[in-house]
Amino acid sequence: MGAQSEIFEIIHASLRQKDTELSVSALCDIAGVSRSGYYRWVSAASARETREKQDRANFELILAAYNFRGYKKGVLSIHMRLLHTGVVMNPKKIRRLMRKYNLYCPFRKVNPYRRMAKALKTSNVAANLLNREFEAHGPRAVLLTDITYMHFHDGFLYLSTILDAYTKEALAHVLSDSLEIDFVLETVMMMKNEYGVSLQAETMIHSDQGFHYTSIQFIQLVKDSGLRQSMSRKGNCWDNAPQESFYGHMKDELKEKMMVWETFEDAKRDVDDWFDYYNKDRYQWKLAKLSPSQYYKYVTTGEYPLPSKPDEAASRGSAP
Numbered sequence: 001m002g003a004q005s006e007i008f009e010i011i012h013a014s015l016r017q018k019d020t021e022l023s024v025s026a027l028c029d030i031a032g033v034s035r036s037g038y039y040r041w042v043s044a045a046s047a048r049e050t051r052e053k054q055d056r057a058n059f060e061l062i063l064a065a066y067n068f069r070g071y072k073k074g075v076l077s078i079h080m081r082l083l084h085t086g087v088v089m090n091p092k093k094i095r096r097l098m099r100k101y102n103l104y105c106p107f108r109k110v111n112p113y114r115r116m117a118k119a120l121k122t123s124n125v126a127a128n129l130l131n132r133e134f135e136a137h138g139p140r141a142v143l144l145t146d147i148t149y150m151h152f153h154d155g156f157l158y159l160s161t162i163l164d165a166y167t168k169e170a171l172a173h174v175l176s177d178s179l180e181i182d183f184v185l186e187t188v189m190m191m192k193n194e195y196g197v198s199l200q201a202e203t204m205i206h207s208d209q210g211f212h213y214t215s216i217q218f219i220q221l222v223k224d225s226g227l228r229q230s231m232s233r234k235g236n237c238w239d240n241a242p243q244e245s246f247y248g249h250m251k252d253e254l255k256e257k258m259m260v261w262e263t264f265e266d267a268k269r270d271v272d273d274w275f276d277y278y279n280k281d282r283y284q285w286k287l288a289k290l291s292p293s294q295y296y297k298y299v300t301t302g303e304y305p306l307p308s309k310p311d312e313a314a315s316r317g318s319a320p
Contacts, residue, residue: 007031008041059097061087066103069277071253074105080283083306139166139296140198143191143205143227147184147212148247150267151258152177157267160187160212162205165242167299168284169292170275171195175268184212185221192225204228250274 011027014020028035065081066073073081075098079091098104142165149156160183161173172191176183188205205227207213213231222229251258257270279293287295288310298304 004033004037005041007033008038011038012042055097055100058089058093059101059103061089062094062097063103069273069281071274071277071282072105076285077283080285080289081281083289084281084283086307137166137202139299140164140195141200141203142166143171143203144243145184145187145205145207145213146243146247147179147210148251150251150254150271152261152264152267157264158183159271160184161243161246162187162191163243163246164292164296165206167292167296168242168246168287169296170246170279173271173275175264175271177264181212181215181217185217188218188221188225196225199227201226202228204230206230206232208232250278 011024011031011033014022014027015024022030024038025035028038061082062078065078065085068081075091075095078094079089082089082094144163144165145161147158147160149158158176158179159173160176162171163169164171172187172194174183174187174190192199203226205222207230209231212218213229219229254270254274258267261267261270278291280291283289283291284295288298288304289306290298294305304310
């Protein structure tokens with residue numbers, strides 16, 4: 001129907017030219033369309049204009065959601081952002097309007113770099129207590145921690161984070177220009193000071209076998225914090241898959257800002273802003289269309305902030 005509409009548009013434009021000598025019938029025959037179809041198209045001009053205005057108004061809402069807080073979003077993220085502003089718009093409609101107005105979703109690219117090499121090793125390796133049961137134990141029961149690198153001028157910055165495996169909430173993050181162990185220890189202390197009261201007696205902290213996590217300092221800090229230590233098997237990234245996915249999305253969304261960082265303070269400002277956005281305003285389909293912080297409140301209080309309760313398809317779990 002779209003192609004036929006374009007043909008009718010061409011016929012209509014041709015007829016409006018002063019020097020045309022062809023009739024409606026002749027033009028329709030040349031184009032291989034019916035004259036009655038053309039006249040129906042002409043009579044529907046008012047309806048098309050109304051529909052175009054509505055599409056444009058809806059697209060303006062989509063565009064505002066797409067650019068919210070400076071981070072580009074895909075269809076489902078736009079749908080969830082609109083829900084949180086009181087607007088219900090079907091993902092199929094969002095996809096159609098984005099295609100119509102040439103607005104493209106950001107696509108994650110496969111990271112061309114292998115994970116940062118762990119140059120130093122010790123024999124202090126903990127057992128894999130988690131065994132990939134990331135979401136089986138509820139909120140604040142499993143904490144995932146790791147380090148990633150971020151391009152900065154001709155070198156790198158390093159980011160240490162701790163995530164709640166169940167709610168996907170980032171409980172602590174520390175950016176450093178050095179791989180010294182201090183920034184990893186600081187991440188644990190920051191998490192403990194901010195969220196220690198909500199941790200369970202059996203809460204475990206899970207990491208890879210990098211030298212930071214097998215160090216005596218880290219092991220002792222985990223023990224003093226009342227946490228159980230768990231580690232992925234050597235060379236098995238799937239044992240900490242949610243953390244890997246988290247870093248991939250974060251780098252995609254910070255990519256444009258990373259390119260213009262001039263100072264450490266520039267990087268820290270943008271990273272801090274992204275984590276605030278991620279926890280409070282970056283909605284996730286599997287978290288009942290809520291942000292991580294909202295989802296934690298939902299599963300611990302039963303209070304759902306959107307007008308209608310989530311269906312099973314939109315959430316991997318429900319509030320107690």
